[in-house]
Amino acid sequence: MNHDERPPADLVAALASDIQDVLGDDLVGLYIYGSSVSGGFDHGVSDIDLVAVTATEVGALDLAGLERVHRLFASRYPEWSDRLEIVYIGSATLRSFRTSPGSLAVISPGEPFHVRDERVAEWLQNWYLVRENGICLYGAEAAAVVPAITWTEFAAATVRYAYELRNRSRVGASGGVFAYTILTMCRALRTVRTQTHGSKQEAAAWTRERMPEWAWLIDSALQCRLSRGTIGLDDEGSRAAAETFIAVLADQILANYRPSETHKNVGP
DSSP states (O other): OOTBOOOOHHHHHHHHHHHHHHHGGGEEEEEEETHHHHSOBOTTTOOEEEEEEESSOGGGSOHHHHHHHHHHHHHHSGGGTTOEEEEEEEHHHHHTTTTOEEEEEEEETTEEEEEEEEEGGGGHHHHHHHHHHOEEEEESOHHHHSOOOOHHHHHHHHHHHHHHHHHSOOTTOOHHHHHHHHHHHHHHHHHHHHSOBOOHHHHHHHHHHHOGGGHHHHHHHHHHHHTTTSSSSOSHHHHHHHHHHHHHHHHHHHHHOOTTOOOOOBOO
């Protein structure tokens, strides 16, 4: 599979145009990031990741209109159903994200469009990637609306998220959840070891080379991801092994994390 693919430009442009039509002057900037930009995009599997920064707080937006945009997009392009991750955030909330609570409106795979009231600092990895390598689809450049974030902050957030994943209950979870956790934690380990951020596929290959005893499980996670959770990691033995591997990865991440390092290298 070609991991250098991108979502069709006309499809992304149509989605961006529909969002602009609903938000009008409330839209400060719209950005695409993630595998669509930096590599690791898998046709038929990867999501379209967008962040929309708005002049007003999300509670004042036309949320019903945005929900219609998402629903119509899925009906026009059924292969993209449940493959949108779009975050709407007010510009004032984003500017003060480290210290202030706030609201986000989010649609993501497996979740309907909804408003979240939470610590937006927990989304630091997203804000960093938008600022560092996101592409502006509309409005102000990302550096003008997303505060500067250091590599040290990004690495620390990566480690925190990895430990959050480790501690989540996966009782009764789908194979796709196990695959996502394994590949995300492989990427976190590569991030702290190499001081670079890359794709899940790069991280899987990198971890596979260094931990060959777990190669079979990494391959199963990749197969499960590419089948959108329909193949692999569906038996009791592989899931028990996955839980063990997740714990091993978490220990390796902590052992290799160096908070004082300040390198910043984001890319494929």
